[in-house]
Amino acid sequence: MTKQSVKERILETALDLFHEKGYHGVTIDKIVEAAQTSKGGFYHNYKSKDALLYEIHDVFISVVLKKTKEAYDTHETPIEKVVAMLYAFTYVFDYYQRHITVFYNEGTYLPDEYKEVINEKRTEYQKLIEQVISDGVEFGSFRKEISTSMTTMAIIGLVNWTYKWYRQNGPMTMQQITSYFNDIILRGIVTKEGYEEALKQQLLIIE
Amino acid sequence: MTKQSVKERILETALDLFHEKGYHGVTIDKIVEAAQTSKGGFYHNYKSKDALLYEIHDVFISVVLKKTKEAYDTHETPIEKVVAMLYAFTYVFDYYQRHITVFYNEGTYLPDEYKEVINEKRTEYQKLIEQVISDGVEFGSFRKEISTSMTTMAIIGLVNWTYKWYRQNGPMTMQQITSYFNDIILRGIVTKEGYEEALKQQLLIIE
DNA sequence: GTGTATAGACCGACTAGTCGGTTTGTAAAA
DNA sequence: TTTTACAAACCGACTAGTCGGTCTATACAC
Missing domain, CATH: 1.10.357.10 (Tetracycline Repressor, domain 2)
Known part of the structure; x- marks a missing residue:
């Protein structure tokens, strides 16, 4: 059982969501909700939504x-x-x-x-x-x-x-x-x- | 010189802009500005941005x-x-x-x-x-x-x-x-x- | 071992701005 | 007079990003 860091979880989740709904079809709130983290968690790991892209x-x-x-x-x-x-x-x-x-x-x-x-x-x-x-x-x-x-x-x-x-x-x-x-x-x-x-x-x- | 209707102008302009910046990279305000019309002109001819798409x-x-x-x-x-x-x-x-x-x-x-x-x-x-x-x-x-x-x-x-x-x-x-x-x-x-x-x-x- | 200092990870309410869409106004056509 | 075609001000929902603060872990002093 691999422990996944928050950063990894965000990336994985975002990939799934982007794949399904497109970049603009997905909000950061949706990502952090699905990745079970928070706005803070996101911005701690990524500079911006663009940086994630x-x-x-x-x-x-x-x-x-x-x-x-x-x-x-x-x-x-x-x-x-x-x-x-x-x-x-x-x-x-x-x-x-x-x-x-x-x-x-x-x-x-x-x-x-x-x-x-x-x-x-x-x-x-x-x-x-x-x-x-x-x-x-x-x-x-x-x-x-x-x-x-x-x-x-x-x-x-x-x-x-x-x-x-x-x-x-x-x-x-x-x-x-x-x-x-x-x-x-x-x-x-x-x-x-x-x-x-x-x-x-x-x-x-x-x- | 073909007289272009507002509707056609909107479509043409939108195509150019979407082509260049993508659907979400273009706002309706930008479209109507470039097409030299107005919000009213747009919504008179199209039901919504999605309908134009x-x-x-x-x-x-x-x-x-x-x-x-x-x-x-x-x-x-x-x-x-x-x-x-x-x-x-x-x-x-x-x-x-x-x-x-x-x-x-x-x-x-x-x-x-x-x-x-x-x-x-x-x-x-x-x-x-x-x-x-x-x-x-x-x-x-x-x-x-x-x-x-x-x-x-x-x-x-x-x-x-x-x-x-x-x-x-x-x-x-x-x-x-x-x-x-x-x-x-x-x-x-x-x-x-x-x-x-x-x-x-x-x-x-x-x- | 116990207390303390510090840093990094993370939280979530809040904000400023944006953008699709609506409403109201108006001039010309019919 | 009514309808059509557009103009322009306006609205409210949404969203990326911020910021003050908390929690946890580790290192070090005692």
């Missing part, structure tokens, strides 16, 4: 970035890297779906100072994906005529959109979804050689 | 649904239909980007009564895409082992995510983006026969 953003993007970097660094070929990076996101997804929802829905409301910090990390994440794509083109795994930036946006879109419909207790696990998306994306961008490699690595779904 | 949602989803249906009905083969449906979305996109942003970011805040109406149309839209995919599998254009529902979500995600990064005056037109996405998706799901058909119809990007 920032914390949620930062926790999420930091983990994504870290896991994605790891995936990039610990794999050899571009194909392996892309696939690993998507699985990294999967990993994050299962534990951070509430964060993601807040991240993409309420980001507009972050005060500028906070927004900058977050955007830097977000850009870094994007750059990583672009890097893999252009690596893959150079390497001969991905077709020369694909656009690095658009392919990146396609991948990010495909993956991120999951937060809108994925349910933990739905019929599909994130593993399954990701392997499916990997299949579609890979088929969409590989060269003949890339296709052979992906086949050999069992990254494609076949009959 | 609903109107934005409804205008958008109705157009999407209509255009998608048309695309479905006026084309023959599943491949042509998918492609046409994505282009339909493109068409909508260029004129309705602000609506889309509001639709996907602020939908949580729609009162339940409104939400139901919107969700019905949204489901209908989704069903249409699912239909085309399963048509395509039956028809032999798309691979048998693909999942209808996940492919649908993949397509919707890919396309919808565009609202997060597309800029009217950016380097790419929505036409270009859509044809690019069509390429990736088609390659991702077609059979050999489907591939041949897509090639013949010049739906794939080749070197």
Whole structure:
């Protein structure tokens, strides 16, 4: 039985509530009531409601970035890297779906100072994906005529959109979804050689 | 020079502001000031702020649904239909980007009564895409082992995510983006026969 | 061991400001 | 005269944040 600090309880509760009702649909009074603490308890642990929103953003993007970097660094070929990076996101997804929802829905409301910090990390994440794509083109795994930036946006879109419909207790696990998306994306961008490699690595779904 | 009614001016202004600052980042006072009218003008034309939010949602989803249906009905083969449906979305996109942003970011805040109406149309839209995919599998254009529902979500995600990064005056037109996405998706799901058909119809990007 | 000083954690009544919505007023149209 | 279309002052509920104060724990003196 883990003793949860008040700060942790506030964060957890806020995540649940934000996820369900949105940032502006939840008052601090509601949070402290649900977290069984008080206004004082809240402001002792967080500077403001915005600061709490920032914390949620930062926790999420930091983990994504870290896991994605790891995936990039610990794999050899571009194909392996892309696939690993998507699985990294999967990993994050299962534990951070509430964060993601807040991240993409309420980001507009972050005060500028906070927004900058977050955007830097977000850009870094994007750059990583672009890097893999252009690596893959150079390497001969991905077709020369694909656009690095658009392919990146396609991948990010495909993956991120999951937060809108994925349910933990739905019929599909994130593993399954990701392997499916990997299949579609890979088929969409590989060269003949890339296709052979992906086949050999069992990254494609076949009959 | 079209004479714009107060109602239209309010809607246009609200769209701009919501797009930029989010629904809760904009007060009615700000709207009426920017639209050069008054509180009275606003409440004469709209029942409430929520009703305005609903109107934005409804205008958008109705157009999407209509255009998608048309695309479905006026084309023959599943491949042509998918492609046409994505282009339909493109068409909508260029004129309705602000609506889309509001639709996907602020939908949580729609009162339940409104939400139901919107969700019905949204489901209908989704069903249409699912239909085309399963048509395509039956028809032999798309691979048998693909999942209808996940492919649908993949397509919707890919396309919808565009609202997060597309800029009217950016380097790419929505036409270009859509044809690019069509390429990736088609390659991702077609059979050999489907591939041949897509090639013949010049739906794939080749070197 | 016992009393005392101090710091950090937490409480909750209160406030100042905000914002959606209402009411009253008015000029032109019908 | 009545209705429509808007203007502008106003209201009251709500909410983020404050502030004086209490409670608990630990460290240290005696």
